Amino acid sequence: MDPVGVPGRCRLVHADAGPAPGLRARVPTGGDRRYPALGAAGRRIHPQGAGPVSSLAGRLIGPLAALAVLAGCATFPEAQPLERVDTGSGYRYANLEGAENSEELFVILSFSGGGTRAAALAYGVLEKLRDSWVEMDGESRNLLDEVDVISSVSGGSFTAAYYGLQRDAIFEEGGRFQRQFLYRDVESDLKRRLLSPFNWARLASPTYGRIELAEEVYQQLLFDRASFADLADGGRKPFLLINATDMDKGSQFTFVQSQLDPMCVDLDSIPLSRAVAASSNFPIAFTPLTLNSYPGRCGYQEPPWVANALEGLNTNPRRYYRARHWQRYQEPERDYVHLLDGGVSDNIGLRPALDALRAPTLQEVEWSVLNKMNRELVDKLVVIVVDAKSENLAADVDTSPRSPGPRQVINTISTTPLANYSFDTVELLREALRDRADAQRLSLDAGTGMHQIDLYYIYVGFDQLTDDAERERFQGIPTRFRLPDEEVDAxxxxxxxxxxxSPCFQQLVGQRDGSTGRLCSH
Structure with missing residues (x-):
């Protein structure tokens, strides 16, 4: 598939490659009866008095016609339909279980949004995990190799996706990730693409938007033509959950095959660059990203948990609404899904982990941690939250009697709800871990034999910095795709x-005893 075209339609190219082949105005050498001003050799014959003006107009006809054709055929790249649902293929958690990674030490990472600030913070955490080891069953295990799942949104998705694709190559000093993204002025790349006259005609198309230009930039800088098929073929953990937001439902949309099964969409046909673009698709700055949907065409069978959840509005409303959204993807009239930044629905990427701790079956959440704990497959559960949230420390609106201006109001309504929602999500996760720890303790006291699991919740965020000046410095770093090198280093x-x-991290890497059912949450 052409990166910005659709099979069987117009062939398009990137802006920096010049006009697409076949779109130049051509003149037959023998003249053309439809254009009497053209001579036998295709030379223009100027009527008396026409002169250079008519000549200039003639020269513009070809390029203008080419731009008109280009605008007419520019469209988003189509995801391919899934012929039939096959749980034994595609990018699914179960298909990665053959990798050299044990589930008895189950590690989940969540990377928040926040532009390059978030990407760099997550990168630093990966570097530390690479250099850290934990003792289990008499052997030393590398913590980064033991990561089972990475859930990410927005800026954090760049780090997650590149690591999932290239593994340790991400750590090369001066390597592609550092050179082409982390230390690069990506904003200028985006602006150049937007300001190219070649792209203005493409943007005139109703099915081609600014998000397609952004995807081209990310593809060129980092991902080339890699798709989820490359991740599936690798068969290695971690399982990547690149999250966006479904504009129609307001719910989280995750780029995994199980999410696309009800839509009958083949995830293997979707480029990684497109998923990352959707995840980092900040509203207004970019247009919504559109995915095709082919509901009812692949023999998809709705799993039993959906009907069960629809009966529990009052007992489990979150599960009820998840089931409703799941059903809507199967509605035959819904041929498209429009996606926004993942931070709109969950700016720390933690909701999938929360669902995995609550879902009892693998049919509901394919990597259900609760199911694995109940089957005594997990001895240690580690959840590391990397939160790059910032604070608008310069606002200080309460120090002045003047009414805050539109810019301050927009900033507040676009950031405060996300911060509050993220806080609630963290508390829900900690509550779920406390509930499990309480159940284990009661079982141990009663001698009922519940499997005892060590539970670790580790939070990495600027709030943890004790020095006021240092904390304010990091919280004041803007959400951009361009930061000074020294800030990225920091x-x-x-x-x-x-x-x-983190006390919990220190306990994890220093612990040599067997599982005792402890909860460490800091």
């Missing part, structure tokens, strides 16, 4: 430092 360092200083 973010990498503080990510590793905050993880290393």
């Amino acid at each position: 973010l990498r360092h503080v990510g590793a430092e905050l993880l290393e200083q």
Whole structure:
């Protein structure tokens, strides 16, 4: 598939490659009766008095016609339909279980949004995990190799996706990820693509938007033509959950095959660059990203948990609404899904982990941690939340009697709800872990034999910094795709430092005893 075209339609190319082949105005050498001003050799014959003006107009006909054709055929790349649902193929958690990674030490990472600030902080955490080891069953295990799932949104998705695709190559000093993204002025790349006259005609198309231009930039800088098929073929953990937001439902949309099964869409046909673009699709700055949907065409069978959940509005409303959204993807008239930034629905990427701790079956959540704990497959559960949230420390609106201006109001309504929602999500996760720890303790006291699991919740965020000036410095770093090199260096360092200083992390890497059912939450 052409990166910005659709099979069987117009062939398009990137802006920096010049006009698409076949779109130049051509003149037959023998003249053309339809254009009497053209001579036998295709030379223009100027009527008396016409002169250079008519000549200039003639020269513009070809390029203008080409741009008109280009605008007419520019469209988003189509995802391919799934012929039939096959749980034994595609990018699914179960299909990665053959990798050298044990589930008895189950590690979940969540990477928040926040542009390059978030990407660099997550990068620093990965660097620390690479250099950390834990003792289990008499053997030393590398913590990064033991990561089972990475859930990410927005800026954090760049780090997650590149690591999932390239593994340790992400750590090369001066390597592609550092050179082409982390230390690069990506904003200028995006602006150049937007300001190219070649792209203005493409943007005139109702099915081609600014998000397609952004995807082209990310593809060129980082991902080339890699798709989820490359992740599936690798068969290695971690399982990547790149999250966006479904604009129609307001719910989280995750790029995994199980999410696309009800839509009868083949995830293997979707480029990684497109998923990352959707995840980081900040509203207004970019247009919504559109995915095709082919409901009812692949023999999809609705799993039993959906009907069960629809009966529990009052007992489990979150599960009820998840089931409703699941059903809507199967409605035959819904041929498209429009996606926004993942931060709109969950700016720390933690909701999938919360669902995995609550879902009792693998049919509901394919990597259900609750199911694995109940089957005594997990001895240690580690959840590391990397939260790059910032604070608008310069606002200080309460120090002045003047009414805040539109810019301040927009900033508040676009950031405050996300921060509050993220806080609630963290508390829900901690509550779920406390409930499990309480149940284990009661079982141990009663001698009922519940499997005892060590539970670790580790938070990496600027709030953990004890020095006021340092904390304000990091919280004041803007959400952009362009940061000074020294700020990127500092973010990498503080990510590793905050993880290393976490009491729960220290307990994890220093613990040599067997599982005792303890909860460590800091």
